[in-house]
Structures are given as structure tokens and as C-alpha cells.
Amino acid sequence: MPISRSLPAATILGYPRIGRRRELKRAVEAYWKGDVDAAELRRVASELRAGTRARLVELGLPAAGGAVPESFSFYDQVLDATLALSAVPGRFADVDGSGDDGDLARYFALARGDRDHQPLEMTKWFDTNYHYSVPEIDERTPFAANPAWLVGQVSEAREQGVESRPVIVGPVTYLLLAKASDEAGEGFRPIDRLDDVVAVYAEILRALAEAGATWVQLDEPALVSDSLAVPRSEVLALVERAYAVLGGAEERPSILLAAPYGDSAEALVRLGSLPVEAVQADLVRGALPQAALESGELARAFAGTQLVAGVVDGRNIWRTDLRAAFDRLGALQAAGIEVVVGTSNNLQHVPHDVGDESKLDARLKSWLAFADQKVAQVAVLARGLVEGAEAIEAELAETDRVLADRAAAPGVRVDAVRARAEAAGDDDRRRADEQTRRDAQRALGIPRFATTTIGSFPQTGEIRRARAAFTRGELTQEEYHEFLRAEIERVIRLQEEIGLDVLVHGEAERNDMVQYFAENLDGFAVTENGWVQSYGTRATRPSILWGDVSRPAPITVEWSSFAQSLTERPVKGMLTGPVTILAWSFVRDDQPLGDTAAQVALALRDEIDDLVSAGIRIVQVDEPALRELLPLDAGRQADYLEWSVGSFRLATSGAEPEVQIHTHLCYSEFGEIIDAIDGLAADVTSIEAARSRMDVVEPLGEHGYSRGIGPGVYDIHSPRVPSVEEQTELIRIAAERIPGEQLWVNPDCGLKTRGYEETVASLTNLVRAAQAVRAAAV
Numbered sequence: 005m006p007i008s009r010s011l012p013a014a015t016i017l018g019y020p021r022i023g024r025r026r027e028l029k030r031a032v033e034a035y036w037k038g039d040v041d042a043a044e045l046r047r048v049a050s051e052l053r054a055g056t057r058a059r060l061v062e063l064g065l066p067a068a069g070g071a072v073p074e075s076f077s078f079y080d081q082v083l084d085a086t087l088a089l090s091a092v093p094g095r096f097a098d099v100d101g102s103g104d105d106g107d108l109a110r111y112f113a114l115a116r117g118d119r120d121h122q123p124l125e126m127t128k129w130f131d132t133n134y135h136y137s138v139p140e141i142d143e144r145t146p147f148a149a150n151p152a153w154l155v156g157q158v159s160e161a162r163e164q165g166v167e168s169r170p171v172i173v174g175p176v177t178y179l180l181l182a183k184a185s186d187e188a189g190e191g192f193r194p195i196d197r198l199d200d201v202v203a204v205y206a207e208i209l210r211a212l213a214e215a216g217a218t219w220v221q222l223d224e225p226a227l228v229s230d231s232l233a234v235p236r237s238e239v240l241a242l243v244e245r246a247y248a249v250l251g252g253a254e255e256r257p258s259i260l261l262a263a264p265y266g267d268s269a270e271a272l273v274r275l276g277s278l279p280v281e282a283v284q285a286d287l288v289r290g291a292l293p294q295a296a297l298e299s300g301e302l303a304r305a306f307a308g309t310q311l312v313a314g315v316v317d318g319r320n321i322w323r324t325d326l327r328a329a330f331d332r333l334g335a336l337q338a339a340g341i342e343v344v345v346g347t348s349n350n351l352q353h354v355p356h357d358v359g360d361e362s363k364l365d366a367r368l369k370s371w372l373a374f375a376d377q378k379v380a381q382v383a384v385l386a387r388g389l390v391e392g393a394e395a396i397e398a399e400l401a402e403t404d405r406v407l408a409d410r411a412a413a414p415g416v417r418v419d420a421v422r423a424r425a426e427a428a429g430d431d432d433r434r435r436a437d438e439q440t441r442r443d444a445q446r447a448l449g450i451p452r453f454a455t456t457t458i459g460s461f462p463q464t465g466e467i468r469r470a471r472a473a474f475t476r477g478e479l480t481q482e483e484y485h486e487f488l489r490a491e492i493e494r495v496i497r498l499q500e501e502i503g504l505d506v507l508v509h510g511e512a513e514r515n516d517m518v519q520y521f522a523e524n525l526d527g528f529a530v531t532e533n534g535w536v537q538s539y540g541t542r543a544t545r546p547s548i549l550w551g552d553v554s555r556p557a558p559i560t561v562e563w564s565s566f567a568q569s570l571t572e573r574p575v576k577g578m579l580t581g582p583v584t585i586l587a588w589s590f591v592r593d594d595q596p597l598g599d600t601a602a603q604v605a606l607a608l609r610d611e612i613d614d615l616v617s618a619g620i621r622i623v624q625v626d627e628p629a630l631r632e633l634l635p636l637d638a639g640r641q642a643d644y645l646e647w648s649v650g651s652f653r654l655a656t657s658g659a660e661p662e663v664q665i666h667t668h669l670c671y672s673e674f675g676e677i678i679d680a681i682d683g684l685a686a687d688v689t690s691i692e693a694a695r696s697r698m699d700v701v702e703p704l705g706e707h708g709y710s711r712g713i714g715p716g717v718y719d720i721h722s723p724r725v726p727s728v729e730e731q732t733e734l735i736r737i738a739a740e741r742i743p744g745e746q747l748w749v750n751p752d753c754g755l756k757t758r759g760y761e762e763t764v765a766s767l768t769n770l771v772r773a774a775q776a777v778r779a780a781a782v
């Protein structure tokens with residue numbers, strides 16, 4: 005057992021690690037290119053870690069006592085755990101991990117693959133837009149403790165005078181996020197290896213204790229999810245089994261068991277009874293078990309255990325209502341629970357610092373809190389807990405003032421926008437019946453196994469340079485638009501040559517499929533440095549949705565109608581759907597998400613109307629994030645599906661029957677949202693399917709899906725060119741379950757990250773594959 009110690013009153017679960025100017029991205033990518041060596045990469049990483057620790061202490065986390073989390077990662081925290089467990093999948097056995105820099109080389113080989121190895125699959129981390137590298141486990145995966153990196157960071161911190169707290173994904177969550185490797189036997193589940201893995205975690209903890217770590221944080225967000233392979237009650241039982249062992253370990257640091265990203269209320273009494281020293285609960289998404297709090301049961305469970313109350317939201321960028329948060333902390337304290345102030349989750353999902361924004365409106369800025377401001381808020385609340393409310397009354401009053409200012413500011417509530425959204429009823433969310441639409445759309449002359457793409461064509465260096473030059477004022481708007489028209493013309497001619505049936509304009513004018521709309525809608529603001537890691541070295545800059553949303557002017561009409569004017573074939577108008585716009589922005593926290601979605605939907609509805617008036621006959625409304633926003637908590641899913649599907653329908657139902665509405669989703673697990681896909685009622689839906697070899701067609705076939713469907717036959721995540729035979733085979737697999745009249749032939753997703761050479765080759769093969777299947781089917 006550890007020497008009994010307490011966490012100080014303030015902590016956070018983790019801090020952004022990419023660097024405030026994306027220094028890590030630059031260093032890692034330079035290392036990949038061979039421009040810098042491993043030593044230089046390690047030096048940059050170490051400097052970033054030192055900077056983070058110093059900053060956290062400066063912002064008010066105590067340097068002593070384990071308050072400062074050690075949450076750095078070169079690429080991904082789940083991949084870090086894979087390496088810490090030495091759980092390298094058998095298919096990477098030939099990658100040399102020895103030598104001075106072998107560890108880094110092997111790490112990145114797993115992350116990105118190489119000539120001979122497909123990388124680990126990537127998928128979304130809980131309900132966030134962060135992607136982790138999926139572990140591959142089977143009966144023979146050899147587990148062995150490899151704590152070198154973790155230990156190194158502890159020593160590094162100590163030399164800096166900081167007693168930091170290493171952060172590791174916990175064993176239960178790790179295995180529940182893993183998939184069975186291709187070598188695994190029938191029916192094998194990674195979680196079957198729990199005991200083996202826990203034994204290795206115990207060794208890692210011992211190594212950390214020997215290195216002088218006083219605390220370790222184990223993240224177990226599996227505790228809050230109903231979207232995993234095992235039911236939540238079983239997750240809790242597994243956690244109890246694992247932590248009974250870890251807690252009982254001879255030599256270990258004190259353990260903080262964290263349950264971020266959702267509601268752990270039902271589990272909290274049992275978590276408090278585990279042999280760990282602290283438990284974190286997300287009190288933003290989740291609640292406290294009220295009855296157990298009042299009866300004293302919670303306090304009894306937490307006797308001798310600290311409760312890290314995650315009252316500061318780590319998922320959004322708004323200033324916390326400090327007074328409300330302080331009241332909740334006070335209630336816990338009054339119940340006799342030893343409280344530590346914390347964040348709801350790792351701050352990796354928010355940008356570094358509002359102070360880095362020079363162009364944001366000052367008033368808007370005063371309402372915001374990025375990671376640094378959140379840490380400061382945690383510190384203020386902690387001071388209040390220790391010294392009493394009076395000690396922080398000035399900060400509480402200041403927050404009250406700012407929140408009142410935000411509520412009353414112009415643009416936050418726009419009566420006309422609200423009235424319109426409220427007036428929208430069921431009739432505005434319903435199109436003509438399916439048969440009527442099918443008949444009306446025959447005029448489009450679309451063949452069986454129609455070929456199309458998802459929207460974007462390669463974003464070449466030339467396009468990016470032109471956009472940057474325009475932003476800097478070096479190109480006039482006229483010159484820039486001339487450039488874009490030439491680009492569109494090129495893309496249209498190319499598609500005609502390749503022989504695609506339904507064309508796109510290529511989206512060259514868009515920096516990003518959400519930000520582009522955010523920049524053109526009222527109610528949004530965009531940041532300069534608000535980067536958030538999406539995976540590995542990739543980061544996005546989510547827009548801030550702060551006010552009521554409306555469309556001051558048409559957005560895409562100029563480009564789509566220009567493209568259509570160049571060709572006889574139908575060109576798809578291309579919009580991003582309301583759910584995705586919300587999912588990939590920071591949304592307001594002062595009204596239900598569904599209300600915000602309806603406002604965005606109405607703006608898109610007007611856009612569709614204008615597109616159709618300008619001669620566009622097919623409009624695609626992308627909703628790749630539909631699955632991502634699905635709440636982890638099963639009890640909240642029905643409400644979500646209702647408003648999300650409803651907003652898509654509100655956006656698209658103004659279209660007359662002869663207008664063909666497409667949508668696009670890109671995830672491989674569709675099983676749980678097939679009803680939602682059906683509910684969208686799009687005439688055609690394209691979905692990612694190539695990598696899973698058409699897994700999605702089976703549930704769709706069983707569901708009796710009656711509209712158009714385009715399961716992707718070209719995996720756009722890799723530069724590999726799929727052959728005609730390969731794509732033909734995938735179409736055939738789909739055709740076994742879904743009638744040819746309903747099938748579309750398309751890539752998995754947009755082509756913006758691909759190069760032209762591979763794109764042309766792949767699409768040429770795609771068209772040939774469709775022709776082959778058509779010929780065989782007559």
C-alpha cells in the first residue's frame with residue numbers, strides 16, 4: 005500500500021500536448037521526413053513537457069503532491085498504453101524496436117504503418133472528435149511492462165521541481181477499446197485478457213513508485229459508456245475486479261481512478277469503496293447520486309478516499325459559472341467528503357489559451373475559457389474550498405458580471421431567428437413520399453450502379469497557396485475567384501473524362517467543411533490559434549458558435565451553379581449538415597443543442613432553396629458526425645436521435661420531389677444508428693465501407709432499406725490505388741444484399757487529402773468496376 009498522501013485541492017485530468025503553436029506537430033512531422041533526428045524530437049518533446057508543467061504551476065496547481073498531470077503523448081494516449089504493455093500486434097513483429105531510437109521508430113510504425121504494414125486502425129475516442137489507435141489483442145498477445153517513457157517523465161519532472169502525476173488509460177477501458185486481432189480465435193474478446201493486463205499494470209505502478217511517483221491517474225471512461233461491447237453494469241464489475249488487484253499491490257503510487265466524459269452517478273458509491281486513494285467524477289455531463297449524498301452513503305463510501313469533482317467543463321470553451329460550481333463543491337464538503345476541484349475530463353479537447361487570440365471580439369473573448377483559463381478557474385475554486393467563500397468573492401462576482409453580459413449581448417438571442425425556429429413544425433420536416441420522389445427523380449436519368457464521389461477533390465499545394473495569398477491580401481477577391489473557377493472547370497472536365505455519372509465541383513474554396521460554413525453564417529466566430537488535436541499530428545480549429553444562427557447571404561450557390569453551367573451531367577450541390585456543424589464546433593451551453601441545430605438547419609434550408617433556384621438538381625448534405633454525437637448514455641440516445649434527425653429533415657424537406665437529396669456518413673459501425681440513417685430519409689446515402697469490406701450492407705439489407713445507398717468501394721485513407729477487380733468484388737458483395745437500382749458506386753469519403761495521380765487512377769478503376777457490374781447484371 006502507498007504511504008497515505010492527499011492530492012492538493014486543485015487538479016486537472018490532462019492538458020493539451022500539441023503545443024500552443026503546434027510545436028509537436030512540426031517536430032514529429034520533421035522527424036518523419038528525416039529533417040530532424042530522434043534526439044531533436046525528444047528534445048522538443050521534453051521542452052514542451054517542461055513548459056506545460058511550469059505553466060500549470062504558474063496558473064495555480066501546486067508543484068508538490070501530484071496535482072500536475074503528466075499527460076504528454078507523442079501521438080496518442082491509447083497507443084502509449086499499447087507500448088507500455090508491450091502489446092505490439094503480431095503483424096508488427098518484424099519491426100525492429102531495438103537500438104537507441106527503436107522505441108520511437110516502432111511507435112510511429114504502429115501509428116502510421118509503413119510500406120509493409122497497415123497502421124493500427126483509428127477510431128473516435130468516446131463521443132469526442134479525437135481519434136485513437138485501436139489496440140489489436142488476441143490470446144497470444146504478449147504483455148510485459150515497458151514503463152520507460154512514463155518513468156522518464158517522472159524523473160524529468162522531479163528535476164524541474166514538480167511532483168507530477170503520470171496518466172495512463174486504465175486496463176478495463178484499454179481492453180474494451182481494443183479489437184480482437186485477425187489471429188484471434190472465434191469468440192475471443194480482448195477483455196478476456198483482463199487478468200494478464202492488470203498484472204502488467206501492477207508492474208508498471210511498481211516501477212513508477214520506485215521512480216518516485218506519488219500519484220498515478222488511471223482513466224476509465226468505459227465506466228460512463230453504453231456503447232461498448234459489454235453492458236455498463238459489467239464494466240463496473242470489471243473495474244472492481246481490476247482495482248481490487250491494483251489497489252492491493254505491494255508497492256505503488258496513490259491511485260486516482262478517473263471516470264470522465266459522462267455520468268458515473270450510479271457507480272459512484274461502489275467506486276468510492278475501491279482500494280484507491282481518489283476517484284474523479286465528471287459533474288458536467290454527469291450528476292451526483294443525490295439520494296446517496298443525502299443519506300450519507302456516499303460519504304461513507306468515500307471515507308479515506310478523495311473525490312475529484314469535475315465541475316469545470318473540459319469539452320467546451322465557455323467560462324465556468326463559478327458560483328454554481330462552488331455551490332456543488334460546498335454540498336459535497338458539507339456531506340463530509342474530502343473534495344478536490346477538477347475538470348470533467350482531460351483538457352486535450354480545448355485550445356491552449358484565449359490570450360493567444362488577437363482578432364476575436366473583446367466582448368466575446370471575455371466569455372471564453374480555453375485550457376489555461378480553465379486551470380485558473382479550478383485554482384480559484386480550490387482556494388475557495390480551502391480558505392472559504394469570502395476569499396474568492398471577487399472572482400465569483402466578476403464571473404456573475406461576465407455571464408450576465410453574455411446573456412444580454414446583441415446576437416446571442418435574435419428574436420426573428422427564434423420565432424422562425426419555433427414556428428417550424430412536423431410538416432416542415434417531411435418531404436413527399438418516397439414513391440413520388442422516385443418517380444419525379446427519373447428525369448435525372450441516373451443509371452443503375454451510378455458513379456459519383458463524395459465532394460472534395462485533392463486540395464493541392466496550389467489551392468492552399470492561393471487561399472493563403474487571398475487571406476493575406478496578396479490576391480484580390482476577383483483574382484482568387486478566377487483561380488477557383490479555373491480549378492472547378494478542371495475538376496469538371498476531369499470527371500467527365502473519367503466517366504463519372506454525377507459530378508461535384510470539388511470544394512476547392514473550402515478550408516474545412518465546417519469552418520467554411522461557420523465563416524459564412526452569423527452567430528459563429530473563428531479563432532486564430534484555437535487548435536485541438538484530432539489525431540496524431542492533425543489538429544482542427546473548431547469555430548465558436550456563440551449566438552443565434554442565420555445566413556446573411558447565399559454561401560455555395562456561386563460555385564455550384566458555375567460548375568453546373570459547364571456540363572450536361574448533374575452536379576451535386578454540397579453542404580455540411582447541422583449535426584456535423586455542431587459536432588465540429590464549440591457549441592453554446594446556454595440552450596439545448598437541438599434548438600441550435602434547428603437554427604442551423606433553417607439556414608441550410610434557405611441555401612438548398614437557392615441552389616435549386618440556380619439550377620442544381622441534386623444536393624448532398626453531409627452528416628459524418630451523426631454517429632459521433634450519439635450520447636454514450638443509452639438513456640439520452642432517443643432524444644438525441646430525434647433532434648438530430650429532425651434537424652437534417654428540417655434542412656432538406658423544403659426540396660421539391662424532383663430534387664434528389666443525398667447524405668454522406670463516414671464511420672464503419674452503423675449497426676446502432678441504422679434507424680437514424682433511415683430516419684434522415686435522404687434519397688441517397690453514401691457511407692464508408694471499403695475498409696470493413698462492406699460490413700454495413702448486411703444490417704442495411706436486413707433492415708429492408710429502400711432508398712439509394714452508396715457503400716464506399718475505394719478506401720481514401722491510403723494512397724493505395726484499388727484495382728478494378730477489387731472494387732468490382734466489393735460492388736458484388738453489396739449487390740448480394742441490396743438491389744442494383746438502389747446501389748451507388750463511390751469512394752468512402754472525400755478526396756481532399758489524396759494526390760491527383762492516385763485519385764485519377766482509383767476513380768478510373770471505380771468507373772470500370774461499375775461498368776463491369778452493370779454489364780454482368782443485364
Ligand code: MET
Binds near residue numbers: 458459517626628753
Ligand atoms: C468527412 S466527410 C467529408 C465530406 C465532404 N463532402 C468531402 O468530400 O470532403
Ligand SMILES: [Zn+2]
Binds near residue numbers: 628668670754
Ligand atoms: Zn466522409
